[in-house]
Amino acid sequence: MMSHARGLALERFRWIGGHADVWQIFRDPGALAAVVRGLAGPFRDDGVTAVCGIESRGFLLGAAVAVELGVGFVAVRKGEGIFPGEKVTRRSDPDYRGTRQELRLQRAAVGPGDRVMLVDDWIETGSQASAVRSMVEECGGQWAGCSVVVDQTTSARRADLAVRSIVTAAELPAWDGQS
């Protein structure tokens, strides 16, 4: 049976240049609430102590999932955005655009005893998520996995990063090659 969140997400899903565009999901209050619950669901009894989110769409969804799970939020910034204090940094492998992202988190945000999940709108190459896991582990945190709205990554990456999703690539409408 198709989950409530999956149905609503698929209804509002759009392609943008062959990549997933989920902004219209956020615009609908019912879809947004269902998607946030759907992202939190697989990790509800997993002992997660913090939710990580990558700027920018990951900030929006990650913070909402953190509230849903009753834990705090850890921001991962890109590029030159202002971020005080000691940082952990990674240059990601090329992402879906072929761009290496400069990712940073505040070292004090994650420590031993933390079990951290990443929330994002979608995953394709998994390079950004993989860089986040590496930073979390450098801080002494444990990786719980990654919860995304749309999963377009490979089975190897999915297994490696423990990716859970609301919508899989196979469930997406076909891209017309233009939109």
Ligand SMILES: O=P(O)(O)OC[C@H]1O[C@H](OP(=O)(O)OP(=O)(O)O)[C@H](O)[C@@H]1O
């Ligand atoms: O699996 P990957 O190939 O690493 O790509 C997935 C990442 O790319 C998208 O963010 P984007 O960099 O477009 O930033 P945005 O949220 O500001 O649009 C998406 O939100 C993920 O964070």
